[in-house]
Amino acid sequence: MSGKQASKGGAANKSKKPAKGGTEEKREDALQAVILADSFQDRFQPFALEKPRCLLPLVNVPVIEYTLEYLASNGVQEVFIYCGAHSEDVENYINDSDRWSPESNLCPFSSVDFIRVSDASSIGDFLRDLDKRSLISGDFILVHGDVVANIPLDGILAKHRARREANRDACMTIVLRSSGNSPHRAAKARGITPVFVVDPTNGRCLQYEEMHPLQKDKYVKLDDSVFDYGEFEMRTDLIDCGIDICTPDVLALWSESFDYELPRKNFLHGVLKDWELNGKIISAEILDEGYGARASNLQMYDCISKDMLHRWTLPYVPDSNLLHGQTYKYKRGLWIEDGAHIAKNSTVTKSVLGKTAYIDSGSTISNSVIGRRCQIGKNVRIEDSYIWDDAVIEDGATVLHSIIANDAVIGKYSYIPEGSLISYGVRISAGQELPSKPVPRISLLTSEGEPAKTDMKLVGNDGKGAQYEEPEDDEDSDSEDEGDADPAVLQSSLIYSLAGLNISRESISTLATHDSDDELSDNEYEQFQAKANRERLSSFASDDSAAAAKALDQFHGDAVHGLVDALRADDNDDFDSAKLEFMGLRLANNASDSMMRKAVAVAFATRAAELMSPENGGLEPTKAAGRALTSKKGAVKFITEVGVGGNKVDLHAEFALALQKALAAIKGIDSARAGTLLAALLQQLYNLDVLEEEGILAWWTDARAAENDSLSKIKEKSRVLVEWLENADEEDSDEESDDDEDSD
């Protein structure tokens, strides 16, 4: 860690002070910023193997320059940089830079500190480390090291502060850029679509989810609590700028949750979900002006480069020459640095040419960025590509929408198809035509950083390099849904495409049969459910997301097990602890009311059926029902409160239906006995005032109660009870059948 206060003071003394000599009023609290220079993802492989990703050139300027410049333009005073992989490279880069070096008095920041965390494996580790260091004194800006933005933060900071003064729990403001109805390429390029649920009146963020095309269902489940707000918007059109304004509370939240890794998917999602526990308010600042985006993957890299050439990112355009020593000039769609040479009869359009790049005659270059000292031969065709410094492209070669890294050599008359990634020092020999499938990602190193064995077939006889293969274990990928394919595969290629994407084997299988895959997964899923529940929860299968439903399956299993155990227990008459456990499970899994009803019904039906079986005494159905329901203190109350959950006719009918289905699913009991047991249970519940007669009658008329043979057989046994009920009360009971599937 190195500060620069000392050097600053010394330099100031040297200069002769004119008459005024006023002392600068020390700003009360200097604005602090934390740069996350590594995101622990492998979206930039194979390039990030050798160089930290924040130093990869974006329009011939290392990405982190844009972030630093952005912070400087917003008056940030103290900067903390967290580097992960290749931290020495980043530190050396900054220390050697005459603009940012903490030693240099030209640095606009009063201090630039590097923080190394030796065992960090995620952004979460960084932020928990930051919390321990207590370096942060007030509001700070948390940015990724790949942010390109020109959004002025003053106004947003002021709003954040106002919110925080109004409510101490307002701890974070996320900067989002709306991308309109017809999504711009920045929005399209994501692969993972963030879904923000926002209160449009005050910008408060209510829920955050992520969606991606590889997930098996296409739904987002809204929290029940979201509906408590008067008004909310769900937005998928927002570009996450990767700029957060945080109070130190945010770091405390990170520390509390030791397993959070990602700032969005884990942290934001988690904090919003547990809002009732932590009480924190996170706001979103949705902007319609300005530019903000993260070069977080190759597609965004492509997209931001294009935006820069179209001047959306002003003032961060090549001819602003932000980097020391840059001398770009803009002229008729071209940015040319000193000494770049374009031969007379070559055609170059909408491109950037670095210092002393040389383009020989007859070449055609469009929408491309050519680095410094690049040598482009005769009759070369380059389209939409990024050629980094010192690369050589020999005569007659064709490069389409690819990235060619430093010092790579593309031989004569070779062909580089769209989406290719040619890493440092790779050599493609003359006449070699790279295959378009799989998309070439050629590197000199393997994913473990070992020198790769040259694949002559791929790169030709004089070539160097081999196809880069993703490491097999995907530990550091951010996907935790085991069932879903990793969306990271969508982001690790330059061209976003579902159809043509075949980087890895599993993606071929999922994507090629994407539509049929959906059905398949539904079937699989239902099988899984049937196994777990011994009953079909078809209504859930269709409208919950897979992950949530899986959690619910688990909830169901655990809950039923717990309740049945409690009912079985001979030594303990108290049902309260079982109830407590049940409610805990419910909160943990965020189970819905209908889920709870099913669990309660299944538990009691199971217990009653058990009591009827010979091993347990072979009780009569009426007695079994009575014993199951009343043997434990509080069980009846529990059914009333939790199982039925209200004094409404349809809730009662639902519970009766749940009992019926539960009994139908129990094995080792024929439907006649099950029917008798149901009738007995219903009667008991009626007698105990748990179920009202209207509820039972409504169940009787419900079409779902007679869906199939076994159900109707079971139902038939209750006819006596129903008729008795009808006679007992002369009231007309022609309720309409209730079609509402999810009445909760």
Added chain:
Amino acid sequence: MAPSQMSYAPTLGKLLKSLNSQPLEASIESLIYLLKRRQVKGDDIANATAHMLLQVVAKSKWQSVDQLLAKVSNTGLRLAQAAPTELVIGNVVRRVMGLIRDEATEERNADEMGDSVSDLSQLPATPTMSSRPGPTPIRAGTGLPMSKSMFNLLCVTETVSSPATGTSTPMSQGASANMHALRSEVIDGIEEIMDEISQADDQIAGFADIQIHPGDYVLAYLPSPTVERFLIKAAAKRRFTVFLASGERQKPGEAPHAALRKKLNGLGVNTISLASNGLMAYMPRVNKVVIGAKAVYANGGVSTESGCSIAARAAREYSKPVIVLSGVYKFTPADPSDDVAEFEQGDSSEFVEYADGEAVNALEVENIVAEYLPAQYVDVYLTNLGPQTRDHLATIMADHYKSEDMGLSLHLP
């Protein structure tokens, strides 16, 4: 708004406040990046440049006039490179260099009483001595003209023997005292230039009641601050009508130039907003067109807000006078180069929403902020020295800039 609101973003004001407390290099660097990031704009740029050159003269170490000139031109070059489209920077640098030369000459004359000095400002400052950004510009102040332009070839002998270079060679005991005196003289001179810059708009506005007559219909296209002040000053004395035209994409619910309209209306002057495509229809009614200049070239051409030349051309069709408002400090002793690079490109989002996804992908949006208005469309140049015609521009340039500095190229070497 919250009472605790404070702004963090660096501004020119903050920079100027901190000038004394931080080293010169850091200040220059800050200004360079303010320019690069477009955080200093418009008329502030001249002021900022003058402030910075004042710091250079006051703070940096120099033993001779040549060294000082080199330092000033070097700083000027760096600032100009940071904002190549802002010609005022070059103007201020030239003014300051001219000032240094003058002061040095005076000192020398006072000291040595000899060496009659040819007053270089008497040289005819014709537009022919343009300073196209050539490959080898004059390294002003070193006394070694390296420009290959015709003019410089001809005047080689003269510049070599020019007094400015002469002062540097003999350095006697009294020299440091001289230098000290020179420093304070130059600082005073720069402060005068700063005053001139800051008062230019007011002085121009002082001519408002002469230019605008009662009952006039005045068209102001994209009024710059100078034009606004001019109109407000006129409104205090005259009853007339202002057409406010703007070509920008208008944000819904936001009347253009609302503040200006309010002020003018408060003074009893009617304002009418025009869309720029309806300009021609109103032209017969208009008595004069007022345009603010970003820079005035030696040939009389004007760099203006883009769109102004439409208004000027329309006025020409109807033979209405076009008045260009420009402080003398905006007069640039150079001809407009055909280099498109001199015209700043703006943010595309002013015309196409970034949210218009389809358009963003399909269109190439070029938002050129400034444009060139040829001299034949301009009738009067209203400067802080009074109204001028094109014929007098050369004289004004010659009065304000030294011939050595006119060729000063502030473009990349």
